[in-house]
Amino acid sequence: MNLFEKVSQIRRSAAEKDKLLNQASLYHDSHLPTLWLLGKTGAGKSSLIQAITGNTEAEIGKGFRPCTRTARRFSFPKSKPVLQFLDTRGLSEAGYDATEDIKICSKQGHALIVVMKMGDTEQGDVLRAIKQIKSSQKISNFLLVHTAAHSIPDCQERERLARYNHQQLVEALGSDVTAVVVDFKLADGGTDGMQDLLNALSDMLPIVTVLLRKKQDSDAEARTFQELQTKLLWYSGVSAVSDIVPGIGLVAVPGIQWKMLSDLADSYGTKWSKATLAELLGALGAGIGVRYSLKFGTRQVVKFLPGWGQTVGAASAAVMSFCTTYAIGRVACKYMYHKNRDEDVSDEELRALFYAAFDSVQSLASQDAPFGGEPDCVAQAVNATSASLESEPNIVSD
Numbered sequence: 414m415n416l417f418e419k420v421s422q423i424r425r426s427a428a429e430k431d432k433l434l435n436q437a438s439l440y441h442d443s444h445l446p447t448l449w450l451l452g453k454t455g456a457g458k459s460s461l462i463q464a465i466t467g468n469t470e471a472e473i474g475k476g477f478r479p480c481t482r483t484a485r486r487f488s489f490p491k492s493k494p495v496l497q498f499l500d501t502r503g504l505s506e507a508g509y510d511a512t513e514d515i516k517i518c519s520k521q522g523h524a525l526i527v528v529m530k531m532g533d534t535e536q537g538d539v540l541r542a543i544k545q546i547k548s549s550q551k552i553s554n555f556l557l558v559h560t561a562a563h564s565i566p567d568c569q570e571r572e573r574l575a576r577y578n579h580q581q582l583v584e585a586l587g588s589d590v591t592a593v594v595v596d597f598k599l600a601d602g603g604t605d606g607m608q609d610l611l612n613a614l615s616d617m618l619p620i621v622t623v624l625l626r627k628k629q630d631s632d633a634e635a636r637t638f639q640e641l642q643t644k645l646l647w648y649s650g651v652s653a654v655s656d657i658v659p660g661i662g663l664v665a666v667p668g669i670q671w672k673m674l675s676d677l678a679d680s681y682g683t684k685w686s687k688a689t690l691a692e693l694l695g696a697l698g699a700g701i702g703v704r705y706s707l708k709f710g711t712r713q714v715v716k717f718l719p720g721w722g723q724t725v726g727a728a729s730a731a732v733m734s735f736c737t738t739y740a741i742g743r744v745a746c747k748y749m750y751h752k753n754r755d756e757d758v759s760d761e762e763l764r765a766l767f768y769a770a771f772d773s774v775q776s777l778a779s780q781d782a783p784f785g786g787e788p789d790c791v792a793q794a795v796n797a798t799s800a801s802l803e804s805e806p807n808i809v810s811d
């Protein structure tokens with residue numbers, strides 16, 4: 414950061430910083446990874462959203478907002494969202510035109526889920542829409558979900574019906590497509606085929622993997638963190654878009670990270686002081702990676718790593734911002750959890766968690782997010798950050 418940048422950052426008022434944060438969050442929230450649901454009325458689109466998010470039918474009903482003339486969107490979670498569902502309406506209207514809905518989806522990572530109720534072979538409207546969507550060449554991830562599988566008790570008949578609809582879709586797409594068979598409402602209140610559905614969705618949209626990673630952790634700290642994870646992903650996404658939105662720039666990243674830390678502290682019923690923050694950063698090591706990303710934004714980390722200054726473009730800086738913000742937040746959660754209980758947590762543990770957290774969201778940062786990114790650069794970023802934390806602790810002083 415040159416002197417001019419430093420001075421202008423200091424002079425930036427709190428109101429200006431809030432304005433930048435608002436701009437970044439608006440951009441982020443209007444470019445969310447999207448699961449687009451297409452299917453006849455009653456096919457099971459809302460049931461699918463409910464099964465994935467765990468939200469009740471009533472909450473989903475309230476959460477939908479009009480989006481285009483033919484679709485409504487449902488953001489998840491409602492506040493600080495990291496994923497959205499696009500629910501197509503009006504398929505049965507004569508001449509459904511998918512143009513507007515395609516536009517919404519082509520802005521960011523997306524997958525189109527075609528929902529067909531088992532045994533309903535009248536899919537003309539859906540197939541017409543699919544042909545239009547396919548020919549736009551804007552949507553590349555498709556998944557077929559056969560719902561209400563158990564409404565056809567005979568297994569062979571079920572298979573035959575599933576095959577028939579699958580074949581119809583393959584013909585409309587002109588290529589093969591993954592299909593899963595589910596039932597969201599068994600007689601005993603359970604579901605069937607959920608794991609297959611989640612696996613298929615995770616393959617298409619990494620955010621689903623992160624959100625739905627099995628909550629089987631026996632560690633109480635990790636379970637507490639699960640509740641806050643989407644919040645962390647939101648702040649990470651907002652800091653990542655900072656460099657994409659004109660007029661914001663990476664100088665906004667430290668402000669966003671600070672807001673995140675304050676927000677997380679509220680959740681743990683605590684507050685940051687200079688001393689506690691210094692203690693956490695000290696525990697992570699005197700590496701420039703963490704210290705700099707908090708103080709000046711990720712670009713400065715990049716700049717001080719040999720070879721990075723010249724080669725890293727905005728996309729990679731954004732990926733770095735995403736991963737670093739997430740990793741700092743994750744470590745802060747563990748730190749606060751144990752501090753609240755007067756329990757010791759070793760520096761090594763915190764450092765290992767920082768790397769693991771950084772690693773765990775790499776694919777997410779480079780694929781789903783609105784800024785895109787190149788996996789090779791991400792891998793380099795991790796290596797570079799790790800190297801800086803371990804071997805170059807004194808490159809930059811506070």
Ligand SMILES: Nc1nc2c(ncn2[C@@H]2O[C@H](COP(=O)(O)OP(=O)(O)OP(=O)(O)O)[C@@H](O)[C@H]2O)c(=O)[nH]1
Nearest residue numbers: 453454455456457458459460560561595596597598
């Ligand atoms: N048994 C069973 N019922 C299902 C399944 N999926 C949906 N249903 C039922 O089918 C009805 C319609 O499901 P929805 O999820 O509301 O369908 P939708 O596609 O959202 O319909 P619209 O909002 O009208 O477009 C509801 O009564 C659901 O409970 C399923 O897998 N099994």
Ligand SMILES: [Mg+2]
Nearest residue numbers: 458459460500
């Ligand atoms: Mg519905």
